[in-house]
Amino acid sequence: MENFEEKVEEATLVAAKTPKEMKAMYRPEFQKNPQKYYPTQVFAKFGYSRHQCPKCQNFYWRFSEKQDTCGDSACVGKYTFIGEPTGIGKEEKLTYDGAWKNFEKSFTSARKPCTAIKRYPVVARWRNDVDFVAAGIYCFQPYCMTGELQPPANPLIQPQFCVRFNDLDNIGLTGRHYSGFIMIGIQSFCYPGTEDKTFFSEECVEFNLNWLIDGLKIPKDEITLIEDIWSGGGNLGSCVEYFVKGLEVGNMVFTMYKYYPDGKLEDLEIKVIDVGIGMERIPWLINGTPTSYMDVFDTSYKYLQEKLQVETSTEIWKQIGPYTCHLNADESDDMEKTWQMVASSIGKTVQECKQAITPVKDLYIVLDHTRAALVLIQDGALPSNTGGGSNIRNIIRRVFAIMKKNGWWDKLGKTKEEQMKNFLTLFDMHQQDLEKLYGKFPEYKSFGSIIEIEYEKWSSTDKAQQKKIVDSFNKKKALTLNDWIVAIESWGLSPDTITEVTGLPQPDNLYNEMELRKMKLTKAPEQILYQTANIQETVHLFYEHQNKFDFEAKIVEIFADYKNVENRNIVILDQSCFYPTSGGQQNDIGVMTVDGQKYNVVDVIKVGKCVLHILDRSLPNPDNSHYIGQKVHAVVDENRRKILRNHHTSTHIVFAACRQVLGPHVWQNGAKKTVDMAHLDITHYASLTEEQEMEIEKIANTIVFSSKNINKEFVNKAEAEKEHGFRLYQGGVVPGDTLRVVNIEGTDVEACCGTHCDNTSEVGIIRILKTNRISDGIIRLYFVAGERSLQKLSTQTKVLVDLQNIFKVKESDLVSTSLKFFTERNKFIERHKSATQKVLNLQMELFLAKDKYKNIFVKSTESEATLYFSFMGNFIKAQKDAGKGIVFVGEGEKGFVFGQFGNKSDFDQEKFLALLQEDNPGVTYKKCLTSITANKVKLDNVLQFSFSGKVKYEKVKKDLITLGLIEADL
Numbered sequence: 001m002e003n004f005e006e007k008v009e010e011a012t013l014v015a016a017k018t019p020k021e022m023k024a025m026y027r028p029e030f031q032k033n034p035q036k037y038y039p040t041q042v043f044a045k046f047g048y049s050r051h052q053c054p055k056c057q058n059f060y061w062r063f064s065e066k067q068d069t070c071g072d073s074a075c076v077g078k079y080t081f082i083g084e085p086t087g088i089g090k091e092e093k094l095t096y097d098g099a100w101k102n103f104e105k106s107f108t109s110a111r112k113p114c115t116a117i118k119r120y121p122v123v124a125r126w127r128n129d130v131d132f133v134a135a136g137i138y139c140f141q142p143y144c145m146t147g148e149l150q151p152p153a154n155p156l157i158q159p160q161f162c163v164r165f166n167d168l169d170n171i172g173l174t175g176r177h178y179s180g181f182i183m184i185g186i187q188s189f190c191y192p193g194t195e196d197k198t199f200f201s202e203e204c205v206e207f208n209l210n211w212l213i214d215g216l217k218i219p220k221d222e223i224t225l226i227e228d229i230w231s232g233g234g235n236l237g238s239c240v241e242y243f244v245k246g247l248e249v250g251n252m253v254f255t256m257y258k259y260y261p262d263g264k265l266e267d268l269e270i271k272v273i274d275v276g277i278g279m280e281r282i283p284w285l286i287n288g289t290p291t292s293y294m295d296v297f298d299t300s301y302k303y304l305q306e307k308l309q310v311e312t313s314t315e316i317w318k319q320i321g322p323y324t325c326h327l328n329a330d331e332s333d334d335m336e337k338t339w340q341m342v343a344s345s346i347g348k349t350v351q352e353c354k355q356a357i358t359p360v361k362d363l364y365i366v367l368d369h370t371r372a373a374l375v376l377i378q379d380g381a382l383p384s385n386t387g388g389g390s391n392i393r394n395i396i397r398r399v400f401a402i403m404k405k406n407g408w409w410d411k412l413g414k415t416k417e418e419q420m421k422n423f424l425t426l427f428d429m430h431q432q433d434l435e436k437l438y439g440k441f442p443e444y445k446s447f448g449s450i451i452e453i454e455y456e457k458w459s460s461t462d463k464a465q466q467k468k469i470v471d472s473f474n475k476k477k478a479l480t481l482n483d484w485i486v487a488i489e490s491w492g493l494s495p496d497t498i499t500e501v502t503g504l505p506q507p508d509n510l511y512n513e514m515e516l517r518k519m520k521l522t523k524a525p526e527q528i529l530y531q532t533a534n535i536q537e538t539v540h541l542f543y544e545h546q547n548k549f550d551f552e553a554k555i556v557e558i559f560a561d562y563k564n565v566e567n568r569n570i571v572i573l574d575q576s577c578f579y580p581t582s583g584g585q586q587n588d589i590g591v592m593t594v595d596g597q598k599y600n601v602v603d604v605i606k607v608g609k610c611v612l613h614i615l616d617r618s619l620p621n622p623d624n625s626h627y628i629g630q631k632v633h634a635v636v637d638e639n640r641r642k643i644l645r646n647h648h649t650s651t652h653i654v655f656a657a658c659r660q661v662l663g664p665h666v667w668q669n670g671a672k673k674t675v676d677m678a679h680l681d682i683t684h685y686a687s688l689t690e691e692q693e694m695e696i697e698k699i700a701n702t703i704v705f706s707s708k709n710i711n712k713e714f715v716n717k718a719e720a721e722k723e724h725g726f727r728l729y730q731g732g733v734v735p736g737d738t739l740r741v742v743n744i745e746g747t748d749v750e751a752c753c754g755t756h757c758d759n760t761s762e763v764g765i766i767r768i769l770k771t772n773r774i775s776d777g778i779i780r781l782y783f784v785a786g787e788r789s790l791q792k793l794s795t796q797t798k799v800l801v802d803l804q805n806i807f808k809v810k811e812s813d814l815v816s817t818s819l820k821f822f823t824e825r826n827k828f829i830e831r832h833k834s835a836t837q838k839v840l841n842l843q844m845e846l847f848l849a850k851d852k853y854k855n856i857f858v859k860s861t862e863s864e865a866t867l868y869f870s871f872m873g874n875f876i877k878a879q880k881d882a883g884k885g886i887v888f889v890g891e892g893e894k895g896f897v898f899g900q901f902g903n904k905s906d907f908d909q910e911k912f913l914a915l916l917q918e919d920n921p922g923v924t925y926k927k928c929l930t931s932i933t934a935n936k937v938k939l940d941n942v943l944q945f946s947f948s949g950k951v952k953y954e955k956v957k958k959d960l961i962t963l964g965l966i967e968a969d970l
C-alpha cells in the first residue's frame with residue numbers, strides 16, 4: 001500500500017471551574033434566601049419544617065422531631081435501614097426491575113402525568129463535550145435546555161443507563177457506587193406556553209413525595225429533604241436531595257442558570273427540572289439488604305458465584321453493612337482511620353473485616369465493571385488508549401487483574417479457551433438481566449473478539465510495562481500519585497497489577513483524582529474572528545441547485561482580513577453556490593466579478609449563518625457602501641467540486657461497506673475530503689487485514705455499480721432520531737431543530753451537510769489506497785474515487801510497465817521475479833557481511849602478530865562505522881596487552897573515523913575534532929569511550945572513538961600524526 005504520513009490534529013484545552021468549585025462559590029447566597037431558591041410551600045403542605053443540621057450545618061426539611069439531623073448517613077452515623085425492610089418491602093421483596101415499574105406507575109398517573117421514554121445510548125454521540133452519558137439529563141443537553149430542540153416528550157421519565165469512572169475506588173464497598181448504573185430520570189422543560197403540562201420545583205417535590213409515600217409506602221417520618229446546590233454540564237441551580245433512613249434516594253435539581261468557564265452565571269430562559277434517582281438504591285432500601293449489589297445483579301451474580309464459590313458470609317455484611325456508608329474514599333481523609341472506626345463499631349479488627357470483605361468486594365467489582373463494559377461496547381464504544389475508550393480499557397483490565405489475583409481464571413475452566421468462553425457467558429447473563437428492562441439488545445457478533453483481543457493485549461503489554469513500573473519504583477523507592485496515573489493511563493497497567501508487582505497499596509483517592517484531572521480540562525471555545533451575528537443568513541444555493549456553478553448575487557457585507565486590515569478581500573453575498581469548508585469537505589474555489597474586475601475566490605468559510613468568500617486581493621474602494629447592494633457574477637470551479645463531491649459521497653459508501661464487512665460496532669470517528677483523496681476514520685478494535693481491505697473495496701464498488709439513489713432532505717430532528725436512531729450522527733454534532741438527512745437507498749443514512757451525488761453510480765470506481773491504525777481503536781482508510789481513481793490506476797500501471805521492462809518479464813511473472821531478486825539480495829547481504837568480518841579478522845590478526853607496527857592507519861571500504869562498533873570490541877584485550885592502536889577511515893558518502901587503542905586514555909577528543917573540522921568541514925563527534933567491556937570483562941584506560949562526516953583520508957592522517965596517535969599506515 002502507499003507510503004505517506006499525515007498529521008493528526010489535536011484540540012486545544014482550557015482550564016474551567018469544576019462543579020465543586022462552583023457550588024462552594026454560591027452556597028452562602030442560596031442558604032440565606034430559601035424562599036427565592038427552594039420550593040418551600042410544598043414542604044409545609046406535606047407537614048415538613050425547615051431546620052439546620054447540628055452536624056453538617058446544612059438546612060433540611062423533616063416531618064417529626066425524631067429526625068434530629070439532616071438524615072445523611074454521614075450525620076446519622078450509619079445506614080439505619082439495613083436488616084429492616086420498609087414500605088412495600090415489609091410484605092414482599094422488591095426486585096431491581098420492579099423498582100422501575102413501581103416508579104413508572106406513580107409518575108405516568110401523576111396529576112401532570114409524565115411519558116416514559118426509552119433509554120438513550122450510553123455513548124453520547126449528540127454531544128462533543130463529553131464521551132459518555134453520566135446522568136439522565138445528558139441526553140437532552142445542550143439543545144433541549146436552550147429550546148433549540150424539542151425533547152421526545154415533556155415532561156418525561158426514563159431509566160437511563162449511565163457510566164461514571166470517578167467512583168471506582170468505592171465500588172463493591174459502599175453499595176452506592178457503580179461504574180455503570182441506571183439513573184431514573186424525571187425531566188420537565190418549562191418552555192413558555194407549556195405551563196399546563198410541565199412543572200417546576202413545587203410540583204416536582206409533590207410528585208416525588210407522592211411516589212415515596214403512596215407508591216413505595218414509606219412512612220413520612222423516615223424521609224428527610226436537604227437543601228443543596230447542583231452544578232454540572234455548564235449549568236447551576238438549587239437542588240433538594242431526599243433521604244430515607246440515612247440513604248440518599250433521589251436528587252431534584254432545579255436548573256436555573258448556565259455558567260461560563262470563569263464561574264459567571266447567566267439566567268436560563270428555559271428552566272428545567274432534572275431529577276436523578278439511583279435505581280440500585282430502591283430495592284436495597286426497601287428490602288433492607290446488607291448491600292445493594294445483592295439486589296442488582298441477579299442471573300449474573302448466580303452464574304459467577306456458582307463458578308467461583310466466593311465465601312460471601314452475609315453475617316459479616318449484615319454487621320458491616322450499616323457502616324459501609326463511611327467507606328467512601330473521596331469523602332474520607334484517612335481511610336485507615338475510617339476502617340478502624342468501622343471495625344471497632346462491630347467489635348472486630350480491621351484485619352478481620354478486610355479479610356472477610358475483600359473477596360466479596362472483588363466479586364462485586366467484576367460484576368459491576370463487566371456490566372458497564374457490556375452496555376458501553378453494545379452502544380458502540382471500544383476500549384483504547386485515549387479519551388473515553390481509556391476508561392473502558394481501565395475497567396476491563398481491572399477485571400482481568402482482579403480475576404488473576406484471586407485465582408478466578410482457573411475456576412472458570414481448565415483451558416484458556418474454556419476460561420474465556422465462560423467469562424464471556426457472564427456478559428450474556430448481564431444482558432439477560434438488563435433485557436427485563438430494556439427489551440432485546442441487537443445481536444453483536446464481534447463482542448467476544450473485542451474482549452478476547454483486549455485480554456491478549458493486557459497479558460502481553462502487561463509484562464513489559466510491569467518491568468517499567470518496578471524499575472521506576474526501585475529507582476525512586478516510592479511512587480507518587482502522578483506515577484500511578486501515568487502507569488495506568490499511558491502504560492495501560494491496572495492499579496491491582498501495580499500493587500501486585502510493587503507491594504504498594506493503591507492510593508485511596510486514585511480514580512477520583514484521575515477523573516478530576518480530566519474534568520479540569522474542557523474544550524476551548526472557538527475564537528470569533530468575524531462578527532456575523534447581525535448579518536442576514538446566506539442562502540445556500542448548492543443544496544437546491546447542486547449542478548448550478550454560475551450565479552448572480554448581491555453583496556451584503558465586505559470584511560477586511562483580521563490579520564491585515566488593509567486587505568479588504570472578504571465578501572458576503574445574499575446567496576451563494578460556493579460550498580464553504582465544513583463537515584470535513586474542502587471548500588470550493590472559483591472566480592467572482594465585482595465592479596467589472598475579475599477576482600479569484602481562493603477560500604470559502606462559514607461563520608455563523610454566513611458564507612465568507614475570500615478573494616485573492618483587496619477590493620480597491622475603501623468605502624464599503626460603494627459595494628453593498630451591488631450585483632456580482634461568480635463561477636464555481638466545477639471540476640474541483642465534482643471531485644470533492646465524489647470523494648464526499650464515497651465516504652458514505654466506504655463507511656457503509658466498513659459496517660457490512662466489520663460489523664455494526666463500526667462508527668465514524670472523523671473524515672476529510674480533499675481534491676487529492678479522502679480519508680475516513682472508523683472505530684474498530686484491530687488493524688484491518690489485507691482481505692478486509694479488499695472486501696471493503698469490493699463492497700464499496702458494488703454499491704457504486706448498483707446505482708442507488710441518494711436522497712437529501714431537511715427533516716425534523718426529533719422525528720429523524722425516532723426513525724433512524726443515533727446512527728444518524730456519524731459526522732458529529734448537528735445543532736438546531738432540523739437535520740439534513742442524506743439517505744443512500746437501503747445502504748446508509750446520516751445527518752450531513754456536504755455535497756453529494758444524486759446516484760451512487762456518479763461516484764465512479766473507489767480505490768482504497770491504504771489503511772492505518774492512527775490510535776488504539778481508530779482505523780483510518782485512505783481512498784480515491786472517480787477521476788482520481790483512474791489517475792491512480794494509470795500511475796500504478798506505469799510503475800508496472802517500468803518494472804516489467806527492468807526485469808524483462810511478463811506482468812504475471814512480476815511478483816515471483818521480484819520475490820526471487822529480493823531473496824537473492826538478502827542472501828548476498830548476509831554473505832557480504834560474513835566475508836567482511838573475515839577480512840577484518842585477518843587484518844587484525846596480522847596487525848597484532850607483527851611487532852613492526854605499533855599504531856596504524858587503515859583506509860576502509862565501509863560506508864559507516866557500524867561494522868567496527870559491533871566487531872572491534874573482540875580485539876581490545878589483545879590490543880591492550882600489546883599496547884597497540886588502529887584507526888579506520890571511511891571516505892564514502894557518509895564518511896567516518898573509527899579508532900581503537902589499547903593504551904591511550906588521555907585522548908583529547910575536542911582538540912582532534914577541531915583539527916578534523918579545519919580540513920573536513922561538517923564532521924561531528926559521535927562517541928568516545930575510555931572503558932570498554934569485551935567478553936564480559938571491563939577494561940579501563942583503553943580508547944574507542946568515532947567521528948562521522950565526509951572526510952579525506954590524507955587530511956585525517958596528517959591530523960592523527962600531529963596528535964601523535966599514529967606513525968604510519970599498514
Ligand SMILES: [Zn+2]
Nearest residue numbers: 053056070075
Ligand atoms: Zn447533616
Ligand SMILES: [Zn+2]
Nearest residue numbers: 742752753754
Ligand atoms: Zn455527506
